[in-house]
Amino acid sequence: MTFDNLKINTQTRLMPMIGYPMAQSSASLVYDCLLERFDINRIMWPVEIKKGELASFMQAARTLQIDVFALTMPHKADIIPLLDEVEQSSRLFNSVNIVKTVDGKTVGAGMDGKGCVGALREAGTKLEGANVMLLGTGSISGVVGYELYRSGIGSLTLLNRTLSNAEEVARRLRDNTGLAVEARESTPAELDRAARDADVFIQCSPLGMFGFGADHPYLGFMEKLPAHAVVMEAIVNPPMTTVVKKARQLGLKTIGGVAMTMAQIAEIFEFCFDVHPDAEDLEVCTRVWCNHFGITPDQL
């Protein structure tokens, strides 16, 4: 993989992406592609920072005049007490994945929710009044739920293997939005029940993710989804999960994890650099990303 026109000179600045592990990270491809397209003289540099090393990293960033960095697991919540300012919903749901420095102050925001809703809208999904079913209440479900609320959905059903996690996210969403939110254990019966009324199904669990070691034990509920339902997958690697495959077999409209990542990175570029990647920019970056995985964009 090369970026033929990337400029490196004495004015080049870094934009680290920190997390652990990072060996499988492919998002930097997309960042570098966009940095190049917008002629921003920066390099996205993935670096492994383990849990507990975040304060050291913040110190290193100050020393090396690093004014923008992206972060992924396991730091999305841990970063919050180390920042000067945090965007409100990101603080509420403990999910920050981008930090910029403004007038010497560190400002963090989480773009997972905006990315999810951005990709849904980009694909023409009607969200106003929609019944949304969301499986997996890990780190991003809260911000996703919050942005769905802001988009005017009618109701949200959260399903999770551990019910108490789903209940906690539901409570926080209800308290802060007034949205109709239910929490359910992700048993086959509850999945079936939620699917019947769902206009949108969002897969947010790590099941089926590369390296996670387990896939969905039951996907029969997808057969209960209405024919007009839209299926969204948050997982990026593999590019086509069992959920996406099943949805396609059922003739349902699908939105893959890559589209969600692209929409999220577009939000990050607006936040950090005040530039606005359009559909063509994201198409070009998607092609770069697909080339890396040896697939074609129509396979997404």
Place this chain on the structure above:
Amino acid sequence: MTFDNLKINTQTRLMPMIGYPMAQSSASLVYDCLLERFDINRIMWPVEIKKGELASFMQAARTLQIDVFALTMPHKADIIPLLDEVEQSSRLFNSVNIVKTVDGKTVGAGMDGKGCVGALREAGTKLEGANVMLLGTGSISGVVGYELYRSGIGSLTLLNRTLSNAEEVARRLRDNTGLAVEARESTPAELDRAARDADVFIQCSPLGMFGFGADHPYLGFMEKLPAHAVVMEAIVNPPMTTVVKKARQLGLKTIGGVAMTMAQIAEIFEFCFDVHPDAEDLEVCTRVWCNHFGITPDQL
């Protein structure tokens, strides 16, 4: 300036160059050119680190797994107590400009002396038994003197505006080598006297350097140099100093600061990466560097 084939991917490592100020730094051009030629997946990244910030930088380097970095003023001496191991002559003359990590230990070396002697040899200069005249006993004169001694020169005359500095460097060279070293104040009379017997004249002072604000008050001594004398300039910017111009007018053989820098960077690549840049590699990099300054290699 672009490096069209520079690869940036998730395995890319940094090679910072630290110093202050760095806005005028052009050496990174040469490093990146060589990294590319040897297919070493690293980026030379110039970053400003001020005096007193070196310990913070070392901490940042550990956090970010930076295993190789170059350094320039004002850090060449300050770095020494912060390293696990320092090459002997570099420690003796307080001049380290490259640090690598080996088995978790930081190892520093100074390549100014080796670069100087390397460029002299590359140009075919006979050093065995030569009388060498060196003007300016700042940070690099000691290591240059030491490498000249190792090359078998006959005598060394150090000239400096502040005599005590020259005497200190001379004393340390005599104590550690047994070489015949004299220290003189750089008055016109002393310069004239030294020039008459010099086979090699090395200009190591900052006089005439871009941004230094002063040039040589007296260069008449160069007319006293023997016709076979070789004139070497340590200054890189401007590419052609008043000393080089004068030497050319006098028909003397000249070796510019760029050649010295190239030879030094070749030494650094051997030290860090165990690769051996040859004349062609350095020619290509010299062209890149010249393009940056809008000059042609024959103007050096």
